[in-house]
Amino acid sequence: MTDRPVCDYEGSNYQDDFWGKGEREYEDRAEQIALKAMLPKAGGLFLEIGAGAGRQTPLLKNFDHVVLMDYSRTQLEQARERLGTSTRYTFVAANVYQLPFKPRVFSAAMMIRVMHHLVEPLAALKEIKSTLAEGGAFILEFANKQNLKSILRYALRQQSWSPFSPEPVEFVKLNFDFHPQTMRQWIREAGFEIKAQRSVSHYRIGALKKIVPPTLLAALDGAVQPTGEWIQFAPSVFIKAEVRSQESGVRSKSPRDESNLHAKRPTSIFVCPICKGELQKESDYFQCSACGKKWGIRNGIYDFKEAL
Ligand SMILES: C[S@@+](CC[C@H](N)C(=O)[O-])C[C@H]1O[C@@H](n2cnc3c(N)ncnc32)[C@H](O)[C@@H]1O
Secondary structure, three states: OOOOOOOOOOOOOHHHHHHOOOOOHHHHHHHHHHHHHHOOOOEEEEEEEOOOOOOOHHHHOOEEEEEEEEOOHHHHHHHHHHHOOOOOEEEEEOEOOEOOEOOOOEEEEEEOOOHHHOOOHHHHHHHHHHHEEEEEEEEEEEEEOOOHHHHHHHHOOOOOOOOOOOOOEEEEOOEEEEOHHHHHHHHHHOOEEEEEEEEEOOOOOHHHHHHOOHHHHHHHHHHHHHHHHOOOOOOEEEEEEEEOOOEOOEOOOOHHHHHHHHHOOHHHHEOOOOOOOOEEEOOOEEEEOOOOOEEEEEOOEEEOOOOO
């Protein structure tokens, strides 16, 4: 669908292999602390981008409706198994570069542990911004190249790339670390205003994780996360941004107003991801009235990954 390569998790056991063995309980809890501090307290329609198996989705319990979107259909199937078949959730397979959503339908969004797979962050950020209501919140996690471990490795000449230079580093194919300053620049260029920053997972050190219980280590991390407002040396950075108003200081509608309209009828939020044309709903597919492409609905998943 786009020429941009995608890190495809189709068929992957990411949730069980990466999180299910208990070795990353500290990181999981530290991320929850950051999210609880940064997520809006409540809202209408929420978009989780690259939701995977829905690891952090339960934190969104105060939103009226949550759209879990991911490139991988099997990740979404796992999310549905984990979260249950509540009508609070809609599952959508799509590519972040070509989102199948009408402009400004979501009151808030988050994207956790996905940015590090993206070759064109700015293009993705602009696409996400277009789906958010004015003033809508966006919580973004990204991997920080300027972390203490990489600074140390660079100083000891164990690493060739500089943690201080602005360009992303692709340390493994389709796995990128970013400089916080560059990421902030892209976020602003996409039309967001940065409201808060947290640095997360300061204590991602094997020896420490072996001796300190994960709950305590995560609590200690939570205590230092707010320093991310000024300086970021942890491997993970969380940013809370908001869609900038068109006219400075004036909001035409609160994000909740607009998204509530759609929360009642979530299927009316879709457009063709390719041409952004209107969709006609048939029994088990949508058809674009502009370009004619058909998009399937399979196993309760709205599938905008490939046209039928
Ligand atoms: C490391 S997992 C993170 C999953 C979840 N956010 C979490 O924190 O547990 C990355 C997820 O991003 C999804 N992803 C990668 N590239 C994507 C793209 N271009 N569009 C949509 N999803 C993408 C993958 O399918 C995968 O589920």
